[in-house]
Amino acid sequence: MAKKRTFSEQAAIFMMSLGEGSAAEVLRHMEPKEVQKIGTAMASLDRVSRTDIDQVIHAFLQAVQELTSLGVGADDYVRKMLQSALGDEKAAGLIDRILVGRDSKGLEALKWLDPRAIADMIRHEHPQIVAIVLSHLDPDQAAETLLFLPDRMQSDIVLRIATLDGVQPSALLELDEVLERQLSGKNTTKSSMIGGVRTAANILNYMDSSKESIVMEGITQVDEDLAERIQELMFVFGNLIDVDDRGIQTLLREVSTEVLVLAIKGADDDLKDKIFRNMSKRAGEMLREDLEARGPVRLSEVEAAQKDILAIARKLSEAGEIVLGAKGAEAMV
Structure with a gap:
């Protein structure tokens, strides 16, 4: 019996079954993150059976048959087909690209650059411009870019991201055109509604704990209420208590014992109990022994x-394999 494949693996199998030319044409329309994830899945695929391929193709054909009945609009067809093939999370960005149908420009082209290169490009810009640019990047890329900027700027930039309340389309278009001239890349300015407290929290989620603390301390000194609102939206290790048992079991399969032992050293008793409850009796006993021996x-x-485990949890969440629980304000211990 073929093993259950993730959405990324299913997409990779489907793409590889198309042949190099057709697959390349599809990838050309995808976001950098989509290309990276599917490319990684392609490279890591092993032991793909005929059954695996048949199942993926059958699922795709079934989706096509269900969605091509009379009366279904082209937009609905594309949207539902991609969601069925890739899952809601992965399909979202691609749907926007296809249905919006605009030429890509400067801000989106930054997503293809190394974080150090982005930092070098924007380090001499006004902090408000830097905040807008980072708000437009994916959180992990923005967090890494922030680390290459001067320490004295970091708290100010995150504070500005948190207090962004939209950007005038004309100003965003002007910035986009400036970046496009610098980059010669393409992509689309999707919306002027960027930034905000949630964006700031997502970026901080991807930062190293020590840097995160320094940035949060700087924000607290300027606006304590805002710092609390950001903290409330951050997903920290203690929030794993809100993940359901199946999700915890999925997560534990991806985490090495060494990392898990270190991480739960700082966990409260309720979270420890939840973790042990979702392990086999033998695995739990071995983990307890390792904990005691570690000192x-x-x-x-x-x-x-803990950050390593949270990174794995976010990847699983993006793949639709687990659902992260409600975010709380619990601090890391």
């Missing part, structure tokens, strides 16, 4: 391990 560890090691 005291540096807080920085614990926080780094």
